[in-house]
Amino acid sequence: MRNPLSKVVTEIKPSGIRKFFDIVSEMPHAISLGVGEPDFDTPWHIREEGIYSLEKGKTFYTSNSGLMELREEICKWYSRKYNVNYDHKHEALLTVGGSEGIDVALRAMLDPGDEVIIPQPCYVSYLPCVQLTGGVPVTIELKNENQFRLTPEELLDAITEKTKVLILAYPSNPTGAIMSKEDLEPIAEICKEKDIFVISDEIYSELTYSAQGHNSIASLPGMHERTIVINGFSKAYAMTGWRLGYALAPQLIAEQMTKIHQFAIMCAPTTSQYAAISAIKEGDKDIERMRESYDQRRHFLLRTFEEIGLPCFEPLGAFYVFPCIKEFGLSSDEFATQLLKKKELAVVPGTAFGDCGEGFLRISYAYSIDQLKEAMSRMSAFIDELRG
Amino acid sequence: MKNDILRLLESDSKLTPKDIAAMIGADEAAVAADIAAMEDEKIICGYHTMIDWDKVSEEKVTALIEVKVTPQRGQGFDKIAERIYNYEEVTSVYLMAGTYDLAVFLSGKSLKEVSKFVYDKLATMETVISTQTNFVLRKYKDHGIIFNVKTQDERLAIVP
Numbered sequence: 001m002r003n004p005l006s007k008v009v010t011e012i013k014p015s016g017i018r019k020f021f022d023i024v025s026e027m028p029h030a031i032s033l034g035v036g037e038p039d040f041d042t043p044w045h046i047r048e049e050g051i052y053s054l055e056k057g058k059t060f061y062t063s064n065s066g067l068m069e070l071r072e073e074i075c076k077w078y079s080r081k082y083n084v085n086y087d088h089k090h091e092a093l094l095t096v097g098g099s100e101g102i103d104v105a106l107r108a109m110l111d112p113g114d115e116v117i118i119p120q121p122c123y124v125s126y127l128p129c130v131q132l133t134g135g136v137p138v139t140i141e142l143k144n145e146n147q148f149r150l151t152p153e154e155l156l157d158a159i160t161e162k163t164k165v166l167i168l169a170y171p172s173n174p175t176g177a178i179m180s181k182e183d184l185e186p187i188a189e190i191c192k193e194k195d196i197f198v199i200s201d202e203i204y205s206e207l208t209y210s211a212q213g214h215n216s217i218a219s220l221p222g223m224h225e226r227t228i229v230i231n232g233f234s235k236a237y238a239m240t241g242w243r244l245g246y247a248l249a250p251q252l253i254a255e256q257m258t259k260i261h262q263f264a265i266m267c268a269p270t271t272s273q274y275a276a277i278s279a280i281k282e283g284d285k286d287i288e289r290m291r292e293s294y295d296q297r298r299h300f301l302l303r304t305f306e307e308i309g310l311p312c313f314e315p316l317g318a319f320y321v322f323p324c325i326k327e328f329g330l331s332s333d334e335f336a337t338q339l340l341k342k343k344e345l346a347v348v349p350g351t352a353f354g355d356c357g358e359g360f361l362r363i364s365y366a367y368s369i370d371q372l373k374e375a376m377s378r379m380s381a382f383i384d385e386l387r388g
Numbered sequence: 389m390k391n392d393i394l395r396l397l398e399s400d401s402k403l404t405p406k407d408i409a410a411m412i413g414a415d416e417a418a419v420a421a422d423i424a425a426m427e428d429e430k431i432i433c434g435y436h437t438m439i440d441w442d443k444v445s446e447e448k449v450t451a452l453i454e455v456k457v458t459p460q461r462g463q464g465f466d467k468i469a470e471r472i473y474n475y476e477e478v479t480s481v482y483l484m485a486g487t488y489d490l491a492v493f494l495s496g497k498s499l500k501e502v503s504k505f506v507y508d509k510l511a512t513m514e515t516v517i518s519t520q521t522n523f524v525l526r527k528y529k530d531h532g533i534i535f536n537v538k539t540q541d542e543r544l545a546i547v548p
Contacts, residue, residue, distance in 0.1 A: 017546050024545040034546035124548040173548075296396070296411035303410035346545060353548075369400075369407065 012128045016352035020336065024346045031375045032346040036173060038238035038319075039366045040293075043279075043286040046237060050275035058274060064262040066094025066246070067273045073280045074246055082205070083219040084229060086248040093258050094268040098203040098232040098245035100261070103129045105199050105228045105247060106165070108256040110135040114164040119150045120354025121174050121322075121362075123201070126167050127354075138163070141356035144324060147313045148177035152186040159190075165197045168217060171204035174353045174362035175322040176315020178208055181215045188220040197253075198227045203245070204318040206236035206287045209295045214317070218248070225250045228257075233272075235318075236287050237279040242272040294319050297365040297372055304376040308383055319366045322350065326359040328386050336361060342385075343378040389414055390422055394431070397423075399532070401435040440535045442526070450479075450495050450524040451502045454488040455510065456517040465489060468515045477505055488520070499523065 017034070024030050041047075065071060068088070075088040086092055095101040102125060110116065112134030118126050119140040130137045140158050142148045150168065168187070170179045179187075191198055198217055205214040218227040232245025245268075247257060261267075279286075301321050305312045312323035325335050332349035340346050348364075350357025365372060392412045396403055403411075405420035412419075426432045441448045457468050465483050472492055473481040480493040492510070496502040503521065511519050527535055 015548060017548055021544070021546040030545070032545040035543045036547040037543055039541070039543070299413040300407070300410045303413075348546060348548075369403070369411065373407075 008131060008134070012131055015124055017124075017348055020340065020346060020348065023337075023340060027340070027344055030340065030344040030346055031371060031378065033363045033365070033367060033372075033375050034346045034348045035364050035366055036320075037240040037366065038235060038290065039368065040238040040290055042237060042239050042242070042275075043283065045282060046239065046275045046279045046286075049278035050242075050271045053271055053274035058270060060270065062094075062267045062270050062273055064267055065092065065258055066268055067277070070094065070273050070277050070280070071246075073277060075248070077280050078216075078229070078231075078248065082214065082216040084216045084248070085224065086218075086229070087251070090251040091248055091254045093247045093249070093254055093261060094273060095232070095245045095247055095261065096265055096268050097234060097243045098201060098230045099125055100265065101228075101230040101232070101245050101247035101257075102126065102167075102199065102201060103132075104257045104260045104264075105230065105249065105253070106130055106135065107133050107260050108253055109165055109197060113162060115160060115162040116165045116167060117155065117158045117163060117196075118167050119154070119169075121148070121172075121350055121357035121360070122167070122169055122353055123173050124353065126169075135164075136162070139354060139356075141354075142175070142177075144313060144360075148172060148175040148322070149179050149183050150187060152190055155187060155190055159194055159196070163194065163196055165199060166191060167199045167201065169201035169203075171202075171208055171214065171317025172320075173204065173318050174320050174348070174350065174357070176318045176320045177313075178210065178317040179215065180212055181220075184215055184217045184220060188217055188223050191226060192222050196226070198223070199230060200227055201230045203230065203232055204235050205231060207291055207294060207319060208317045209291075209298060210316045228253060233276050233279055237276075237283050238286075238290065239272070239276070239279065242269065242275060244268055244272040244276050294365065297367070297369060300369060300372055301363065301365050301376070304372075304380075308376075308380050310379075310383065319364055321363050321365065322360050323363065324360055328383075330386075332358055332360060339379070339382050343382045345375055345378040345382070389418075390426065390431075393419060393422055394426070397432065397435075401437075438531060438533050440527070442535075447497055448495065449497065449499055449502055450493065450527075451506075452522045452524065453492040453494060453506060453510065454520040454522070455490040455492055456519075457489050457513075458515045458517060459489075460515060468513065471513060472510065475505070475509065477502075 071088040071092040075086050078084045106129050110133040115136045115138050116130045117138050119142050127137045138158050140154050200217050208214045217223055218229050228249040230247055233239040310323045312321055315321050332351045336347055336349040348362040350360030396408050406416050409416040409419040459465050469481055477494055479495045482491040484491050494502050506521050
């Protein structure tokens with residue numbers, strides 16, 4: 001029999017967290033701080049709306065791009081909150097989670113050999129999605145001393161004649177970093193000058209903990225026409241299992257993305273779309289309630305790290321902290337493995353998000369304070385042992 | 389900062405000043421001082437534990453009694469409310485706008501005990517015009533806490 005598999009696919013590295021997942025699954029008393037999704041249930045008014053749509057028999061496909069009312073509400077919401085203006089009729093597409101949006105955006109824009117700049121550490125899907133299109137990922141190693149923000153110098157160094165797309169993902173999973181308007185402006189200037197498109201993954205936009213909050217690069221002058229905004233309902237409204245995201249893109253790109261989406265997916269789940277209308281119209285108070293709670297947990301973890309003496313820059317977004325463990329002379333993988341085996345505490349090694357995550361851990365604070373307390377006492381005991 | 393402390397304590401009175409200080413990014417001593425001050429001012433009136441008594445064998449009956457009263461000149465409803473809430477078996481008393489005046493929550497060992505309180509003590513007060521006793525069959529949710537829900541974390545242990 002000949003090899004049934006694609007060479008491109010088999011050459012893609014499997015996700016680095018798989019190994020940990022397998023070990024944790026067999027440890028019933030392990031505490032995990034490795035989850036990248038909210039611990040809240042979806043707010044009831046949103047679930048009710050989903051249930052109601054099922055009762056009314058709204059169980060058919062929607063249009064490929066998604067319900068017009070939902071697209072309209074999304075565009076109004078983005079305009080109101082972030083001064084980002086896309087036309088709901090031609091520039092908005094409902095996707096199966098933000099992940100599909102990223103995949104479809106890359107496929108719509110890349111030809112084999114096109115280079116995509118991916119600042120790391122970053123979410124695990126960007127690199128393989130680029131590889132699947134035949135594009136060439138070019139990674140940038142973001143620096144702890146820059147608080148994991150992308151600097152204009154780093155970007156300029158990575159650009160070649162073949163660079164077509166920059167993936168910008170702030171607030172960041174795994175680092176919790178955000179970029180202010182002032183940080184984004186020089187990046188936008190470079191993109192315009194070098195004629196580069198931006199995929200701006202803003203899935204954590206609602207979870208920021210500074211006065212300025214989230215800023216979208218698409219709001220800067222001249223960036224609308226070269227930015228694809230990716231967002232969704234998973235993190236903001238605790239709706240991960242509903243699998244609903246969206247992409248906002250200039251019409252030229254949105255049309256081609258919709259074409260791929262139409263052939264691959266048909267449309268995003270109908271029930272989720274009806275529920276999401278309630279989320280986006282009436283969910284601001286839910287976002288605020290959850291955001292406040294995350295912020296308390298964030299403060300709690302940072303205070304505890306300070307007491308333990310674990311260095312960590314202050315993350316102002318998402319629900320992760322990214323402490324540095326270089327002092328212990330263990331690799332991220334070794335540290336995480338030992339922590340899991342000795343103290344039954346699971347965290348994700350920074351290397352799962354790119355080689356430059358070496359020396360760091362991603363710790364999620366989407367957990368109750370009681371869980372975090374227990375986890376931190378285990379972490380503290382482990383570190384005491386390491387330090388002797 | 390005081391409102392932050394109150395909101396946290398209202399949802400979990402077990403939180404220590406150290407926890408609260410960490411959670412709101414404040415100084416522990418300052419939080420402890422604020423709590424003490426609010427206890428003195430009776431802003432914080434007590435600390436409770438939510439218990440689902442249905443899960444324990446002890447018999448317990450809760451009743452809501454709708455009470456209509458004649459307010460008294462110069463004292464309004466306060467005097468009559470006081471005469472009612474001072475009874476130990478009365479757990480809560482609210483002045484209401486609506487079809488009756490006072491909502492009185494009672495807790496007793498048996499229906500008989502609760503009924504006896506109503507006709508012996510409540511109904512005989514001269515300003516009480518009428519009472520209507522409603523018994524609680526099951527408590528689903530109290531103080532924002534849903535009873536009898538599974539609290540197991542159903543998320544996968546590791547998610548990128």
